[in-house]
Amino acid sequence: MIHIASPELSGNEKLYVNECLDSTWISSSGRFITDFERAFADACGAKHAIATNNGTTALHLVLAALGIGPGDEVVVPVLTYIATANAVRYCGAEPVFVDVEPDTMNMDPRLFEAAITPRTRAVIPVDLYGHPADMVAIAAIAELHGIAVIEDSAEAHGAEINGGRVGSFGLATAFSFFGNKILTTGEGGAVTTNDAALASRMRLLRGQGMDLERRYWFTDVGYNYRMTNIAAAIGLAQLERFDESLARRDQIAKQYDALLSGNARLALPESRPEVRRVNWLYTVTVEGLSADERDQLIVDLASEGIETRPVFHPLHHLPPYLQPDASFPVAERLGASGISLPTHLGLSENDIATVCEALSGALD
Amino acid sequence: MIHIASPELSGNEKLYVNECLDSTWISSSGRFITDFERAFADACGAKHAIATNNGTTALHLVLAALGIGPGDEVVVPVLTYIATANAVRYCGAEPVFVDVEPDTMNMDPRLFEAAITPRTRAVIPVDLYGHPADMVAIAAIAELHGIAVIEDSAEAHGAEINGGRVGSFGLATAFSFFGNKILTTGEGGAVTTNDAALASRMRLLRGQGMDLERRYWFTDVGYNYRMTNIAAAIGLAQLERFDESLARRDQIAKQYDALLSGNARLALPESRPEVRRVNWLYTVTVEGLSADERDQLIVDLASEGIETRPVFHPLHHLPPYLQPDASFPVAERLGASGISLPTHLGLSENDIATVCEALSGALD
Ligand SMILES: Cc1ncc(COP(=O)(O)O)c(CN[C@H]2[C@H](O)[C@H](O)[C@@H](OP(=O)(O)OP(=O)(O)OC[C@H]3O[C@@H](n4cnc5c(=O)[nH]c(N)nc54)[C@H](O)[C@@H]3O)O[C@@H]2C)c1O
Ligand SMILES: Cc1ncc(COP(=O)(O)O)c(CN[C@H]2[C@H](O)[C@H](O)[C@@H](OP(=O)(O)OP(=O)(O)OC[C@H]3O[C@@H](n4cnc5c(=O)[nH]c(N)nc54)[C@H](O)[C@@H]3O)O[C@@H]2C)c1O
Numbered sequence: 001m002i003h004i005a006s007p008e009l010s011g012n013e014k015l016y017v018n019e020c021l022d023s024t025w026i027s028s029s030g031r032f033i034t035d036f037e038r039a040f041a042d043a044c045g046a047k048h049a050i051a052t053n054n055g056t057t058a059l060h061l062v063l064a065a066l067g068i069g070p071g072d073e074v075v076v077p078v079l080t081y082i083a084t085a086n087a088v089r090y091c092g093a094e095p096v097f098v099d100v101e102p103d104t105m106n107m108d109p110r111l112f113e114a115a116i117t118p119r120t121r122a123v124i125p126v127d128l129y130g131h132p133a134d135m136v137a138i139a140a141i142a143e144l145h146g147i148a149v150i151e152d153s154a155e156a157h158g159a160e161i162n163g164g165r166v167g168s169f170g171l172a173t174a175f176s177f178f179g180n181k182i183l184t185t186g187e188g189g190a191v192t193t194n195d196a197a198l199a200s201r202m203r204l205l206r207g208q209g210m211d212l213e214r215r216y217w218f219t220d221v222g223y224n225y226r227m228t229n230i231a232a233a234i235g236l237a238q239l240e241r242f243d244e245s246l247a248r249r250d251q252i253a254k255q256y257d258a259l260l261s262g263n264a265r266l267a268l269p270e271s272r273p274e275v276r277r278v279n280w281l282y283t284v285t286v287e288g289l290s291a292d293e294r295d296q297l298i299v300d301l302a303s304e305g306i307e308t309r310p311v312f313h314p315l316h317h318l319p320p321y322l323q324p325d326a327s328f329p330v331a332e333r334l335g336a337s338g339i340s341l342p343t344h345l346g347l348s349e350n351d352i353a354t355v356c357e358a359l360s361g362a363l364d
Numbered sequence: 365m366i367h368i369a370s371p372e373l374s375g376n377e378k379l380y381v382n383e384c385l386d387s388t389w390i391s392s393s394g395r396f397i398t399d400f401e402r403a404f405a406d407a408c409g410a411k412h413a414i415a416t417n418n419g420t421t422a423l424h425l426v427l428a429a430l431g432i433g434p435g436d437e438v439v440v441p442v443l444t445y446i447a448t449a450n451a452v453r454y455c456g457a458e459p460v461f462v463d464v465e466p467d468t469m470n471m472d473p474r475l476f477e478a479a480i481t482p483r484t485r486a487v488i489p490v491d492l493y494g495h496p497a498d499m500v501a502i503a504a505i506a507e508l509h510g511i512a513v514i515e516d517s518a519e520a521h522g523a524e525i526n527g528g529r530v531g532s533f534g535l536a537t538a539f540s541f542f543g544n545k546i547l548t549t550g551e552g553g554a555v556t557t558n559d560a561a562l563a564s565r566m567r568l569l570r571g572q573g574m575d576l577e578r579r580y581w582f583t584d585v586g587y588n589y590r591m592t593n594i595a596a597a598i599g600l601a602q603l604e605r606f607d608e609s610l611a612r613r614d615q616i617a618k619q620y621d622a623l624l625s626g627n628a629r630l631a632l633p634e635s636r637p638e639v640r641r642v643n644w645l646y647t648v649t650v651e652g653l654s655a656d657e658r659d660q661l662i663v664d665l666a667s668e669g670i671e672t673r674p675v676f677h678p679l680h681h682l683p684p685y686l687q688p689d690a691s692f693p694v695a696e697r698l699g700a701s702g703i704s705l706p707t708h709l710g711l712s713e714n715d716i717a718t719v720c721e722a723l724s725g726a727l728d
Contacts, residue, residue: 006388007388007390007391009385009390011389013385014382014385017385017594018378018382021373021377021378021381021657024370024371024373024549025543025552026371026373026543026598027371027543027544027548027551027552028543028550029541029543029548032539051407053417053418053551054417054588054590055588056572056587056588057588082572082573082582083572083588086572086573086585086586086587090454090587092456140482178391179389179391179392180391184390184391185416186390186391186392186592187391187392187588187590187592187593208420208446208447208450209446209450209684215673215674216674216676216677217677217682218446218677218682218683218684219684220600220683220684220685221450221453221684222450223420223450224418224420224447224551226551227419228550228551228595229550230381230550230594234390292632308578309579310579312580313580313581313582314640318528318581318582318583319582319583319584320573320582320583320584320585323478335598
């Protein structure tokens with residue numbers, strides 16, 4: 001089986017996790033949590049990082065800390081993993097969907113601007129599959145209207161715009177460290193921000209709303225969104241090989257590019273000139289493919305031992321967010337015809353060649 | 365320093381966690397999750413166990429699966445850890461507080477009955493410090509009124525009523541496996557239930573609301589409340605020594621009883637005859653002690669190297685649930701004069717004697 005993703009744990013992961021077990025600090029206190037938060041903030045060029053137990057809770061934590069609530073609207077791209085929208089709903093607020101750009105698959109800034117109403121409190125651009133959203137344009141529009149920008153970089157650790165890393169833009173950035181991500185902690189997440197007040201509000205809410213100075217005195221309805229010392233130990237070890245991992249993922253993408261660029265039906269991942277795309281999942285679209293044909297393609301590839309994933313269903317097609325009459329043509333086309341190919345550090349050149357042959361064969 | 369709690373990891377914890385790392389299954393798939401769920405359900409005498417990332421999310425998961433929402437009321441004891449009430453608030457519902465019984469510190473069934481209104485959808489009895497709530501009386505009242513009973517056994521793994529274990533009563537039971545608990549997974553939780561439909565609804569909502577048959581097709585707004593394979597590996601190892609741990613905790617309680625029973629100012633933990641209390645935290649109250657004096661006692665003991673904890677602030681005293689005019693006299697007295705003493709498997713007889721001497725000395 002050639003898996004779509006697989007964590008690579010060949011560094012200090014084991015050493016650090018065993019240090020947790022030997023010291024008995026396996027819960028949400030311990031040196032690895034603070035070390036990981038510091039190292040991850042530094043890696044992003046951000047002042048603060050708040051580690052959480054996953055990427056979904058990271059998104060919710062920012063929104064909760066900003067006091068987003070019933071009656072508020074938050075603009076979200078219609079093509080994303082459902083957690084982006086769910087985090088808005090957890091607050092009792094409404095996600096407002098906008099279509100994406102065909103080259104990057106990310107929120108179209110002009111459509112964001114068109115979606116703004118007096119109720120718009122925040123916007124969540126998502127960096128899909130490793131290509132950062134157009135943060136420059138989005139931030140400019142948001143600033144004009146006094147809207148908070150929260151980047152969802154669950155899929156784009158290490159990506160850059162004009163030489164600055166994701167995690168350093170906007171008011172805050174949410175990350176996921178699930179087992180299929182560029183950096184993993186097993187399950188995990190983090191929020192980065194340069195805003196000290198927001199950071200401390202998030203720390204309070206992450207720890208059940210407990211006053212940081214007075215034990216069992218709870219000033220707010222908070223959450224248990226804490227990361228464990230064990231998860232942070234894995235994350236710290238992963239960070240030690242961060243640049244190396246990004247470079248290896250670039251190589252994998254280059255090999256895919258070389259083997260697939262001859263196929264006229266395929267649109268391969270693109271990069272805007274000002275951007276450093278990271279290669280989380282190498283995702284292509286097949287011209288003229290319907291959703292049913294794409295799903296069949298996934299089944300066919302699986303029967304040859306190759307695990308792939310469909311591009312996300314546009315959110316307005318899913319039961320909790322159903323808008324049968326709405327039209328988001330770009331997301332609908334990408335969502336139907338897109339497929340993510342295996343992308344992880346354990347792939348050999350042979351594996352990638354096998355994937356490309358199988359894909360090209362299936363499309364003949 | 366004599367800590368109030370400390371996990372004991374001397375069994376297969378390390379072996380199993382290293383198996384996760386070696387196999388690279390560190391995220392929320394893997395054999396330990398299913399093995400742990402099976403073993404924990406069996407240990408409770410329940411049909412199903414759904415593992416979660418902590419005890420707070422376990423509570424919320426049940427309430428969400430039951431569709432508790434705005435306009436609903438859920439009866440909660442006023443003396444508990446704040447998470448019990450927060451889980452109700454996460455659903456947009458209102459926790460309704462009732463006072464506790466002086467001997468068990470748990471919800472008074474008659475006051476529960478008096479608090480029922482047409483809006484009451486559920487009741488959450490809590491098994492404080494290891495003594496099970498009066499589930500027989502509470503279940504009888506709840507059944508009469510068609511109210512769902514969800515037990516919060518975060519603090520009472522292994523406790524029994526009439527020979528049946530907590531986890532097997534009511535509609536569902538929520539547990540915590542935080543680092544200070546009788547069983548730990550670092551951070552973790554679980555819900556047990558005998559209701560197959562509720563169990564599968566909880567599995568769906570735990571996994572982001574994703575259809576279990578169709579990948580990336582989300583039928584509901586769900587959550588990322590999954591437990592990792594690593595956490596479950598620790599839990600499975602802990603379960604292998606469960607009965608042993610309970611027995612050792614009984615010994616510790618016996619030693620405290622023997623050394624403290626001569627002090628007329630102290631009320632020691634009691635057990636109802638039909639009950640097997642487990643000794644999560646050995647918790648005493650000091651006659652006539654004010655909250656300020658108790659807080660000073662904690663500081664004094666800390667200066668002698670002894671970590672203790674105050675009994676919970678009654679929820680109606682805390683800012684998010686403030687009811688300045690309400691009166692819950694039993695909870696107020698216990699909350700002011702109660703103190704939890706070190707209770708964990710690493711304590712020596714000497715440690716316990718040291719704690720008792722320091723406590724008695726401070727009260728002289
Ligand atoms: C834009 C955006 N915003 C927010 C979030 C929320 O973050 P979070 O999931 O709450 O941390 C996310 C995260 N979305 C992920 C989620 O993390 C989600 O769980 C994941 O869905 P999935 O494809 O259904 O996940 P999976 O089937 O469990 O894992 C995918 C493959 O990764 C590999 N894998 C995952 N965990 C492990 C592991 O522990 N070991 C090994 N060997 N392989 C693993 C296996 O090959 C799996 O088949 O993929 C989604 C795209 C996001 O993308
Ligand atoms: C009735 C009820 N309902 C729901 C919940 C929610 O469950 P959950 O916390 O979401 O899993 C709970 C859980 N309440 C716990 C929580 O789990 C909470 O985190 C805890 O509060 P705390 O006393 O502030 O916790 P702490 O200071 O972090 O840990 C207490 C001591 O335990 C020991 N300890 C904890 N984790 C570790 C560890 O990993 N290693 C070592 N060596 N010691 C540890 C240390 O001595 C700590 O000083 O105590 C509360 C009573 C509950 O009691």
